[in-house]
Structure formats: structure tokens, C-alpha cells
Amino acid sequence: MLKLINFVLFQVGWFACVLGAAWGIPWAGTGIAMAIVAVHLLLAGEPLAESKLLAIAAGIGLVFDSALATFGWVSYPSGVLLAGTAPHWILALWLLFATTLNVSLAWLKPKPLLCIVFGAFGGPLAYYGGARLGALTLVEPVSALTALAIGWAVITPFLAFLAGRHNGYLHLTDRAVLSEVNHV
16 A cells, blocks of 8 residues: 555656646645655654665756756756756655655666666656656757666666665565565
């Protein structure tokens, strides 16, 4: 049940951030995302471990998305606090994605090749969807989508690895695994 809730909350947060940015009210999406992140941390058995993962993901997101903007491949019409950097709502999306790594996407962690494929396709699709909804512009679509595919193909397995080291939900996943083993 926790996995389903985590997945649904991620989707709610994603749409809130993207539509908030598209409609010119990016703080609304960021606020909703931060509430979801707060709930995620409150439910974590080890919130400090989970916080470390979220902070690392946000740092990676800041660098990666700021590079996309600096190279002129992606443009963000709202939520940019400092020219040439990623908008706050994109950083909120990185935090939201990180909340899935030890819960609804935990199955992906021991599968690095699948992480690469998941990132190479999922990352660009998310940005493409955001662009179609008006939250961002793929200024140089081929370059942007290529950079996104390569970047997410590298970042996803790296974040999955870090999620294994900073797992604030280990107590819950251990119980779930033991429960599944006992029912077999």
C-alpha cells in the first residue's frame, strides 16, 4: 500500500509542479511538492538517511538542469530565481523523484542495466511531457532530448546506488520482503 501511495503522491506532485509552472504559479506546485516531501520524511523510519538522499538528488538536479539552461537547450518560463539556474519547481521534482527511490521504485535498485534504460527513456519523456504542458521549452529539442537521455541514463543508476546507502525506509522494505517470503 505504501508503494502505491508513494507512486500516486509522486504523480500528484509532478502535475502540481508542471502545471503550476505552465500556469505561471510555480510556487503552488513547489509548495505541494514540499508538503509531499515532508510527509515522506515523516513516514521514514530513518528520516536523516532519507534526507541525505533527497539533498544529494536536489544537488544533482540543480547542476544538471542548470547546465541544460546554460547550454540553451531548455528554457524555463517561470520559477527561475537566479538567471542561468534551474527553477525551484524543477528542484522540487528532483526531490519528489528521490522520494520514490526507496519506496515505489525500490525494485529498480538492484538492476543497474534496467536503471540505465529507465533513466534514458523516462527522463526525456518527463521533460517532453512538461514541455507539451507548457512548463518548459525544449529550445534545441534534439540536443536537449539527447542530453536528457544520456544524463538520466547516468544519474538514475547513480541515485539508485545512493538510495541503497541512504535508505530511510529500510525497516519497511525489510518487513515487506520477510512477509512475502513467509507467504510463499
